[in-house]
Amino acid sequence: MITFKEAYQKVMDYPLDLGTDVVPLMKSLNRILAEDICADRDFPPFNRATKDGIAVSFSELLNTGHKFKIEGEAAAGVPQQILKNTGNCLEVMTGAVVPENTDTVIMYEHITIANGEVTLNEKVTKGQNIHYQGSDEKKGTIILAAGTRITPAEIGVMASVGNSLVTVKGNPKICTIATGNELVEVDAFPLPHQIRKSNTITLEAALSVAAIEATSLHLIDEKEIIHRELKNALIKNDVLLLSGGVSKGKFDFIPEVMESLGVEKVFHRVAQRPGKPFWFGIHKELKTVVFSFPGNPVSTFANYHLYFLPWLTTSWGLPVTEHNIKLAAELQITPPLTRFIQVKTTWKEGTLWASSVTENGSGDLTSLAKADGFICLEPRDEIYRVGELVNFIKTK
Structure with a gap:
């Protein structure tokens, strides 16, 4: 078993060239x-009027007082109009090209129009209400x-x-894979010993946020079927995201089958909670990367955000951004496991704070809907204090 930091670095060491x-x-x-x-x-590509009103020459405004004759109008979407007599004005609409020989726009609310003449009711500033070219x-x-x-x-x-x-x-070709005889379709009514598929649905929804459309498989617990389906999936995809089949149970065949298919194990089991049985490997000939997450919903969800998303960002050639948040309560994290704790976030005096979400272990799927993300706490003897900055992995 390796540490979270070691596992994270090993995943980052195997990016794919995804192209464009x-x-x-x-x-x-x-x-x-x-x-x-x-x-x-x-x-903008021209001097643009930002208000409905009149366009005038500011210098003429000083010479002629506060009344202007209306010479015509300049609407949006027509070529630039020309004010022929600079002692007059042109009505102008929002978005129109400011007419030639004018340099100031006065909004209708600041003028009075009577008998074709305009009286100004407010002080005017040269160049007002014009969005200048460039x-x-x-x-x-x-x-x-x-x-x-x-x-x-x-x-x-x-x-x-x-x-x-x-x-x-470029986006990778991804297949999400659920394992287990206990799983049934979302629209089925499960028997007492069954549950509906949710992990791969959750993964597909998460991938859609990155505009990635994934295919999906459900593998029952029969080694021959798992071998056949995984062989095809490895050939057709850049990435496999599995949920389940990597713990120490009698029917957890994934590590064994992966080895038989030529997938090189990079690591199996990480000193973290949730998601400790995480298995990661790569088929070097096919250049297919395999993330095999534990089957508990919170474990799958956490590992997707902890490992896969940073890996994807790195494969795009982009830096991975880290976020920090302040703790709203003391927490004790004793060795040896790194803890990823679901939290709800709140803003207080311009600072983001994290409060733990009540959850009932890594099988508590409903807790995911209550949380905004995970905080990452490394094991240590010292208590994590209120107000201490810690790493935050956002999931919403």
């Missing part, structure tokens, strides 16, 4: 940019950097610069 994909813009949501996105023109970004500027996760905001930015196709980090 080119996908339609609307298919890039939640993917990772693999290219810099640059402004194809100034942002004030956000200049043409050629990097506006989204490679490595950015694409959210709806990034979709909008890329649409504005004409990126109908986007180069993103």
Whole structure:
């Protein structure tokens, strides 16, 4: 059995080169940019009116007093209009190009219009209510950097610069695999000795957050069937995410079958709770990485976030970001196991605090819905004190 830190490092030592994909813009949501996105023109591309009102020449305002004749109008979506007589004004709409010979926009709420003339009711500042060309970004500027996760905001930015196709980090082909005769489908009514499949469903849902679509298998506890199905899965996929079959039970065949299929065991069993029986290996010829998690729901869920997600981030060539949080209560973690404790988070005076979630062991699936993540506490003789900063693994 190895320590959590040793296991984590060994997993990080086996990243895959996932390459890149080119996908339609609307298919890039939640993917990772693999290219810099640059402004194809100034942002905004013209001096843009930010209010509905009138456009005037500020210098003429000083010379002609506070009344202007309306010469015409400038609407959004039409070419730039020209104010022919700078002593007059043009009505202007939000989003329109600020007319030539004008430099100030006055909103309707600050004027009175009567008989084609405008009277000003408020003090005016030169250049007000104008979004100047290039004030956000200049043409050629990097506006989204490679490595950015694409959210709806990034979709909008890329649409504005004409990126109908986007180069993103490649996703691995993944198969989630449940083991055990006790498992039945979600829509089945289980017998007293059965339970519904939830671990692989949870894994597939978690993968979908990263825009990864996984295939799924359910293996009953028969060695020949497990051997045949795993052989095919190893050939077809980059990653196998298994749940169950790695403890010391009579029907826990996964380690033995993996060895017979040429999967090299990197480690089996980690000094941690939950998730101690975790098995990790790689088929070097096929370049398939195998994460075989314990079958208890909290163990599977924890190990997915503790190991697989950082591994995926590393395979994309990105740094793994660590987060810290303050403890709301004292905790004692004695050797030898690293503990991953489910917590609920709260903000207090600008600081994020962690409070333990009541749970009934690693089989307590419902506790996952109550928690925002796990805190990682290494074993030590000294008590973890209130207010101490500890590592936080976010799951929501």
